[in-house]
Amino acid sequence: MEQTALSQLFEKTFPFWNQMSSIDKETFLRSSYQTRFAKGTNIHDGNECTGVILVKSGSLRLYLLSEDGKEITLKRIFAGDLCMLSASCVFSTITFDIFIDSEENSECIVIGGCAYEDLTRRMPEAKIFTLESALAVFSDIMWAMQQILFMSMDKRLAIFLLDEIAKTGRDTVKLTHEQIAKYMGSAREVVSRMLKYFSTEGIISASRGEGIRILDKKRLRELAL
DSSP: OOHHHHHHHHHHHOTTGGGSOHHHHHHHHHTEEEEEEOTTOEEEOSSSOOOEEEEEESEEEEEEEOTTSOEEEEEEEETTOEEOTTOTTTOTTOOSOOEEEESSSEEEEEEOHHHHHHHHHHOHHHHHHHHHHHHHHHHHHHHHHHHHHHSOHHHHHHHHHHHHHHHHSSSEEOOOHHHHHHHHTSOHHHHHHHHHHHHHTTSEEEETTTEEEESOHHHHHHHHO
């Protein structure tokens, strides 16, 4: 990606861009690169400072991984979103490992963690933006954990399906039962049983080829309350 185009993208993404010195901008641009991640690629395993990731297209999934291999999805990041938690060197107080995978073929801009960390140490505007961005992510993570710990499965699944159709603008969710279970931190069998219940109630229709079609949004919203 040409530096002029990258500079314009950063100007739209970082509110502090125009307050940076020309030297800092140059360092920022030199430490950044565009890359593509194939679907299913592990981008960040929690141990290294991958850098700040700006998603141009596709989507990423942030999750925790237990010792026995169980995954709990914390957040999904889409085009136009920033992933701050991939820059562990910026958040040295985070003591747990966050894993990040590419959910689909994704095109991203990666900003070097060292350059970003150096900027946040010297520029209050950058530090404030970074902390506010991280706070928003942790708010989403706490919402995800609240659902897992305190909500019934039918309510959680209703919320998930409504969120999916809101993101895509379509009435059909093109995800497998296994994928939904992974995103919800549940078991595939539990998701399948609940989807079957929704189907018998006339809330959805599901088929292997067409996905999950929402038939009764009103009922789904009532379950989500």
